[in-house]
Amino acid sequence: MNKAQVAEFFARLAAANPHPETELESVNDYTLLVAVVLSAQATDAGVNKATRRLFAEVDTPAKMVALGEEGLKRHIKTIGLFNTKAKNVIALSEALIRDHGGEVPADRDALEELPGVGRKTANVVMNVAFGAETFAVDTHIFRVGNRTGLARGKTPLAVELKLEKAVPQPYRLHAHHWLILHGRYVCKARTPECWRCIVADLCAFKPKTPAPRLRKPVGAASEG
Numbered sequence: 001m002n003k004a005q006v007a008e009f010f011a012r013l014a015a016a017n018p019h020p021e022t023e024l025e026s027v028n029d030y031t032l033l034v035a036v037v038l039s040a041q042a043t044d045a046g047v048n049k050a051t052r053r054l055f056a057e058v059d060t061p062a063k064m065v066a067l068g069e070e071g072l073k074r075h076i077k078t079i080g081l082f083n084t085k086a087k088n089v090i091a092l093s094e095a096l097i098r099d100h101g102g103e104v105p106a107d108r109d110a111l112e113e114l115p116g117v118g119r120k121t122a123n124v125v126m127n128v129a130f131g132a133e134t135f136a137v138d139t140h141i142f143r144v145g146n147r148t149g150l151a152r153g154k155t156p157l158a159v160e161l162k163l164e165k166a167v168p169q170p171y172r173l174h175a176h177h178w179l180i181l182h183g184r185y186v187c188k189a190r191t192p193e194c195w196r197c198i199v200a201d202l203c204a205f206k207p208k209t210p211a212p213r214l215r216k217p218v219g220a221a222s223e224g
Contacts, residue, residue: 001202010168013178033092033111062093064093111125127177133173137176144179148204
C-alpha cells in the first residue's frame, strides 16, 4: 500500500469504530498486565471468564502474592499453560513490589524485564494503560499486516517496525486495536470474509473470498 491507501485504510476502520478498546477485562493497570500475560495462546473470552472472580478479589501485586501460586492456579486452570502462567504472575507481582513500589511501570523496557512479559505484552500495556502509540503484534495483526500488504514481515518485530513507519496520525494510538479486531472478526485466518470487508479494495489479498451464497457447493457438478 502507498501512503494514501494506508491513510484511507485506517480512516475507514476509524469511521466504523471510532473508539476501539481491548476486549480483555481489567479493573486497573495491574490487572490489565496480568490479563495480557494470561492471554498468550488463549482467547480473550476465555481469559475474561477465568479472571472476573479473580480480579474482584485480587487487584494488587500484594494481594496476588498473598493468594499464592496454588491459589491462582485454581482461578485460571481453564486457561492454557496455566501452570507456567501462574508461576510468572506471582513472580512478576513480587518484582513489582520489590522494584517498582507495587506499581506497573510506564516504561516498555522495564515491563519487558518482568517475568512472563514479552514485547507484545509490554506494547499492549503501554498502549492501553498509558496511551503510548505502540503496535502490539499478535497473530491477528501479523496476518492482517502480511495479507493486506499493509506491513509485510517474516517476524512480529518486522511487522511492528513496518507499522511504526507506515501508520500516520491521527490513527497511531488505536491502530493496533483496529487491526486486531479486523483480524479477529473479518480478516479471519482460514477464510477471510472479504465480501463484507470495508477495506477490501485497498487490500493486496487475492483472490477475494466471495459471499457464501455465491460459492459453489462442495461436490456440485460443473456446467458444460
